[in-house]
Amino acid sequence: MRFLFRPPAAEATGLLALPWNEPLEQWDPDLLLEVPQRGISRHVVRFVASGSHVFALKEINERLARHEYALLSQFEEEGLPTVSVLGICVDRPAAQEAILVTRYLEYSMSYRWLFSSPRAGHSAEQLLDTMVELLVRLHLAGVFWGDCSLSNTLFRPDAGALAAYLVDAETVERHRSLSPGQRAYDVDLARERVGAELLDLRFGGLLPEGIxxxxxxxxxxPRYAALWDEVTHEQVFGVEEQQWRLTERLRRLNDLGFDVGEVELITSAEGARLRVETRVAEPGQHRRELLRLTGLEVQERQARRLLNDIVAFRAHLEQKTGRPVAESLAAQRWLAEVYQPVVEAIPRELAGRLAPAEVFHEVLEHRWFLSEKARRDVGTAEAARSYFATVLPQTPAEVTTPSVRAGLSPDA
Structure with a gap:
């Protein structure tokens, strides 16, 4: 057998003792983890732990495994919203298929789990918007999916919204750019697959009434067309408007979660023509800003919510002291006095059910709810205690036992 792993190679060393010479279906259940939020796959897929990491193992044709390994490696380096690949195992005995190893996407959920879980509370419209955004991001990067569906997508909570990730790249093709025909094919295929998958949920009694x-x-x-036009259209306006129009366009793209590359502004007597190169590399504007101020690495919407809380905390400090407070000082005090106490108060048995930044976001939402009900500000500490007692326990554990036996840390 041959193993090929991407850096950091240390992650792979704990996996080498697994029975790679045996079919995945025959592996001892004691070696495996149960992932309740996983979706349905046409391949044999199993989950294992090594140290504090969880990995997904998929048995597929060697040609497809090498193709997917190369593409996912490239996508990760570019910051595209896809799962992260670790390696492949090929030349297995008895002409067995290869095994592709990807890193488990923490806190992710399948569309089936989102609809079947009473805790999720995400609508079909929200799921569709998230998927459309993923498709636009991939198309901007010249990625032709060829198998766009809810089943091949994973979703992560992001400050009350969702972020989508491509999880299956077997049919993916990479081009310098996509033609309108290629994009239309992907969109039409997605329309057909989404309709079939939602009908399947209805027949299974998992789709909420009214959908x-x-x-x-x-x-x-139409949702795809509207978003594609929003991030790629060429603007024409008067020369005297160029400064604020440019600022407005860049801010709008950042608010949508897209980065901006080259900006081309052509002026003439008739007016100004603006072309903007839209890029999708992560992290986004708010993630970068939060990382600079606090060292926290979170998702884009989470970062925006946390930055807003820092702004409010800074205003509170300035009102309390009667003098200006530097942004960096306010951010560090917020981290030590507001954010970390909430995260550190998460009960051990509930740790890892949601990302810490998502927990903090939900505590803020819970605080608003409690304050509205009590007609007073209940405070973050009181809201956190209530949230940990009544809300967070409703979220299923991300990976069930034997996680401890496999060496998985509580917050992995």
């Missing part, structure tokens, strides 16, 4: 699978699926192409 029409066909109507939802038919809404995908």
């Amino acid at each position: 029409d699978p066909i109507e939802v699926a038919e809404g995908l192409p």
